[in-house]
Amino acid sequence: MKGSLLSIDDIKKIAKLANIPISEKQSEELIKQVGVTVAYVSKLQELPTDGVIETSQVTGLENVMREDVVDESRMFSQVEALKNATHTHNGFFVVDAVLEASE
Amino acid sequence: MDSLSSMLYWRQVNKNLLDLSILELAKRLQDKSITSVELVDESYERMEASESVIHAAITIRDKKEALALAKKADETRTAHSSPLHGMPYVVKDGYVTKDLRTTAASKVLDTFMSPYNATVIEKLEAKGAILIGKMNMDAWGHGASTENTDYPVTKNPWDITRSAGGSGGGPAAAIALRYVPFAIGEDTGGSIRLPAAWCGITSLKVTYGRVSRYGAIAYASSLDTVGPTAKTAEDCAVVLEAIAGVDPKDATSSPHAVDDYANGMTKSLTGKRIAFPTEYYKEGLDTEIKAAIFKAREQFVSLGAVVEDVSMPLLEFGVPVYYILAPSETSSNLGRYDGVRYGNGRELFTKETSRRVMTGTYALSSGYYDAYYKKAQKARTVFIKNYASILSKYDAILAPVTTVPATKFGALLEDPVANMMMDVYNVTVNIVGVPSLALPCGFTKDGLPMGMQLIGNMHGEKTLISLGSAYQSATDWHTKTPQGVTI
Amino acid sequence: MNEYELVIGMEIHVELKTKSGMFCACKNDQSLDKKPNIYTCPVCLGLPGALPVPNKTAIDWTIMLGLALGSEIAEVSKFDRKHYFYPDLPKGYQISQYDMPLCVGGFVDTSFGKVRLHRIHLEEDTGTLKHTLLDGKRVSLVDFNRSGTPLVEIVTEPDIHSSEQAKEFLKTLHQIVRFVGISDADMEKGSMRLEPNISVRRKGATEMPKYKVEVKNINSFKFAAAAIEYEFNRHVAILEKGEIPVQETRGWNEDKNATVSQRVKEGAADYRYFPEPDIPPLRFTKEYIETLRAALPKLADEVKSDVMSAHGLNEYQGKMLVENTIKLTKFQTIVSLPSIQRANVSGPTIANWIINKDIDPSSSENQIADQIIASQTIVVVSDDDLMKAIVEVMEANPKAVADFKAGKEPVKMFLFGNVIRELKGKGDKERVVALLEEKLAA
Numbered sequence A: 001m002k003g004s005l006l007s008i009d010d011i012k013k014i015a016k017l018a019n020i021p022i023s024e025k026q027s028e029e030l031i032k033q034v035g036v037t038v039a040y041v042s043k044l045q046e047l048p049t050d051g052v053i054e055t056s057q058v059t060g061l062e063n064v065m066r067e068d069v070v071d072e073s074r075m076f077s078q079v080e081a082l083k084n085a086t087h088t089h090n091g092f093f094v095v096d097a098v099l100e101a102s103e
Numbered sequence B: 001m002d003s004l005s006s007m008l009y010w011r012q013v014n015k016n017l018l019d020l021s022i023l024e025l026a027k028r029l030q031d032k033s034i035t036s037v038e039l040v041d042e043s044y045e046r047m048e049a050s051e052s053v054i055h056a057a058i059t060i061r062d063k064k065e066a067l068a069l070a071k072k073a074d075e076t077r078t079a080h081s082s083p084l085h086g087m088p089y090v091v092k093d094g095y096v097t098k099d100l101r102t103t104a105a106s107k108v109l110d111t112f113m114s115p116y117n118a119t120v121i122e123k124l125e126a127k128g129a130i131l132i133g134k135m136n137m138d139a140w141g142h143g144a145s146t147e148n149t150d151y152p153v154t155k156n157p158w159d160i161t162r163s164a165g166g167s168g169g170g171p172a173a174a175i176a177l178r179y180v181p182f183a184i185g186e187d188t189g190g191s192i193r194l195p196a197a198w199c200g201i202t203s204l205k206v207t208y209g210r211v212s213r214y215g216a217i218a219y220a221s222s223l224d225t226v227g228p229t230a231k232t233a234e235d236c237a238v239v240l241e242a243i244a245g246v247d248p249k250d251a252t253s254s255p256h257a258v259d260d261y262a263n264g265m266t267k268s269l270t271g272k273r274i275a276f277p278t279e280y281y282k283e284g285l286d287t288e289i290k291a292a293i294f295k296a297r298e299q300f301v302s303l304g305a306v307v308e309d310v311s312m313p314l315l316e317f318g319v320p321v322y323y324i325l326a327p328s329e330t331s332s333n334l335g336r337y338d339g340v341r342y343g344n345g346r347e348l349f350t351k352e353t354s355r356r357v358m359t360g361t362y363a364l365s366s367g368y369y370d371a372y373y374k375k376a377q378k379a380r381t382v383f384i385k386n387y388a389s390i391l392s393k394y395d396a397i398l399a400p401v402t403t404v405p406a407t408k409f410g411a412l413l414e415d416p417v418a419n420m421m422m423d424v425y426n427v428t429v430n431i432v433g434v435p436s437l438a439l440p441c442g443f444t445k446d447g448l449p450m451g452m453q454l455i456g457n458m459h460g461e462k463t464l465i466s467l468g469s470a471y472q473s474a475t476d477w478h479t480k481t482p483q484g485v486t487i
Numbered sequence C: 001m002n003e004y005e006l007v008i009g010m011e012i013h014v015e016l017k018t019k020s021g022m023f024c025a026c027k028n029d030q031s032l033d034k035k036p037n038i039y040t041c042p043v044c045l046g047l048p049g050a051l052p053v054p055n056k057t058a059i060d061w062t063i064m065l066g067l068a069l070g071s072e073i074a075e076v077s078k079f080d081r082k083h084y085f086y087p088d089l090p091k092g093y094q095i096s097q098y099d100m101p102l103c104v105g106g107f108v109d110t111s112f113g114k115v116r117l118h119r120i121h122l123e124e125d126t127g128t129l130k131h132t133l134l135d136g137k138r139v140s141l142v143d144f145n146r147s148g149t150p151l152v153e154i155v156t157e158p159d160i161h162s163s164e165q166a167k168e169f170l171k172t173l174h175q176i177v178r179f180v181g182i183s184d185a186d187m188e189k190g191s192m193r194l195e196p197n198i199s200v201r202r203k204g205a206t207e208m209p210k211y212k213v214e215v216k217n218i219n220s221f222k223f224a225a226a227a228i229e230y231e232f233n234r235h236v237a238i239l240e241k242g243e244i245p246v247q248e249t250r251g252w253n254e255d256k257n258a259t260v261s262q263r264v265k266e267g268a269a270d271y272r273y274f275p276e277p278d279i280p281p282l283r284f285t286k287e288y289i290e291t292l293r294a295a296l297p298k299l300a301d302e303v304k305s306d307v308m309s310a311h312g313l314n315e316y317q318g319k320m321l322v323e324n325t326i327k328l329t330k331f332q333t334i335v336s337l338p339s340i341q342r343a344n345v346s347g348p349t350i351a352n353w354i355i356n357k358d359i360d361p362s363s364s365e366n367q368i369a370d371q372i373i374a375s376q377t378i379v380v381v382s383d384d385d386l387m388k389a390i391v392e393v394m395e396a397n398p399k400a401v402a403d404f405k406a407g408k409e410p411v412k413m414f415l416f417g418n419v420i421r422e423l424k425g426k427g428d429k430e431r432v433v434a435l436l437e438e439k440l441a442a
Ligand SMILES: [Mg+2]
Pocket: C096, C123, C153
């Protein structure tokens, strides 16, 4: 990276991966802002970490599991499950078609 | 009468019960010299007096409903009731609550009614505490000024042209104005401590895992912590005791025994050792804040503690590590907001949120993972070792909370780097997972509060509280309220 | 055609039949035709603030499957987040395993050679989608009942080189999964799902082809074989033209008896895996893994007693079949063939055949069944003739009869052997045993 700004294609690709709808104008803005952030955090490359093992959790906990038991008190009725959705039909959530029309 | 002057008027004629400590209030509730109804009533009077200007809250519970709960609390109080029984409180709007809508300050969740309660809410409800409001914040915790809220921006009660800090500006302003005896905040990289410093109150960023995160809307899962915000270290202790503990619904919650945090506080700090990291007091730190903390250092010495200079040279790498880990995790955690099962679409994310999600997506994407995310996780190990080497010899590290006192609005909004630098002293605490108590240590010439933090060992909350409490028994910064502020 | 060979790696997803979900306490009900969205909670619906806690049984079972398949069990394992956006994936990521799966390696023997396993990992299932028209608009209906069901993914090395081998591999794997008792592995219900990754190369070539085609929506072993055949022919035709088949995902279309290109609106695949911060890592001691291994033979005992009681087999037959999963699979397939049932061939007869005969690996179950039926119908010996032979043998061996009556049970096998010799191998052996026992008891 070397702090270089991202290209418009980079931004569009990231936006697609991140599922963030952006306009042309926003992508110009984001090139700068994401670029600045990325350039800033790239400073980390200066910290030597050879041979260091990554830490992804700080608790030191291991093997935290639940027994295989059903807890009905945590389950929702169909009505509760759908309560906050804007578009439902016959007990289903509804979204725009995800399959393209086939010939 | 404008609302702030109405508040001032109101203060002259009322009892100001909410200036009292939690334990004092609990004692009076027990001996029936006061009632929860009076307390809740005072909460609403205070909110009514200032909310139209301050905007600490996003959603406030219907007053009649709250009073009914208070009445019930008065009727059900026994000698064994928790000190929090019948105590009104507020939470940052990043906790899901069944009774009040939950927005995380984002229009994406504008109408979201959670079908379940966060564990911290359940615990407080079990103790009899009464939730009366959901407080303002930077949407999803993304910010250091609460300016990234989709609701009216919280004003600093000490100077309404300035930010209350963030991301939890709402809960901090609420405590500064004594709306309630305590609030629950959330700290991922300073979100509890920074607003506390800017609003002149006391707050505790707990050890990672000390309090269940179940129902806390995730910002960055490996950094997020749930903690109390209140007037004093002692009040924080009382609340922590009620909310701490392992939760079968949060696999990262700690099975470490819950201490009696408020017990055994002394005025003498003889034998206590405090580390003073010299790198933290170099260029970049406001001179007034620096002077205030140097005075606090003397105060600790006069209380009997040994304070020694130490070197913590990794400071400059803290923000880069944080701004890789937190955006990466948030890009993942915010994936669920697609408007299908609840809430609105992703086009409603604020610019700041979009920026963080995009940055995180980039850092995790193929070809960059090793250079960013993995590198940051390695740096995390280096930080843990550095902290451990200091904290094996000292009870706490004394550090600033912010480089500057409360900023004017707009100062952080469009400048990603300034925004990032605001939490330079805070983020490494989350990266390492240790607890930190933020407490007031003075006022600027302009009358703005200043704060400092005491950073401790994993599960060292009790030590921090006793240090903070000893300091507060010798100083009165924490008793100051913004009532003298002119508009 | 003969100059080309198939190179197939399989991905098999198996839903575990735990009582509750992978990361939540919802009921795990894999029955079809239930109302949508009736088994959900904050966790599997991906609500704000919800956190996953892994199901211990699901983890144990995955390890046991690995042990049954000869995998190496990870000393340290962890879950990771796999990110993509799709409406049936409530969190925008699937909790899966990336670089530290529970099981590594292992194999399944087939009569065409060993199929090595690459890895076995544990993850959560997604919800389901139905595509329909609503008010004239194309929509997808989303149901999260299945969301959060424990799902095991088994990935093979590209060691499969024919549709027959694929079928045998799948049948054996299916058998082993059932044998370990962790899943119904019902293809029609979708609790076992296959995705062959198919490519074709010139025979004798050793390098991997530069492309592969993934085929989805296969819900029977038969269709798996058909899809592989179809793809083989399709690829060869393209390769013959000097072109390379497009790397893509295709779906098996039962009506067309063909695979069709699946044009699904999906983002670019860059899953951005990172360690799941909500779940602490897993560490297994050798002792712990041994306790799981010890639980496996118990399962074998259960399978043995099941197969014995279902088909009237003796202890020896049960043992021989359970010890060899290929034979067990063959037995279970053949015993339920219509031709075998019409011919009224008994379970023990089939079991003996499979245990004792040197079966040509290339012969199909149907061919074996035909051979068994033919062997049965050669000579029918009447009960009277059988009894005559039994009486003769008993009269010739009075001491043996006396010993038996004195409690020497094994003598029965001696007498049986003599009767069979007397009959020159003809006659129904089951019937012989029955009549001999009857006569001895008299
Ligand atoms: Mg998978």
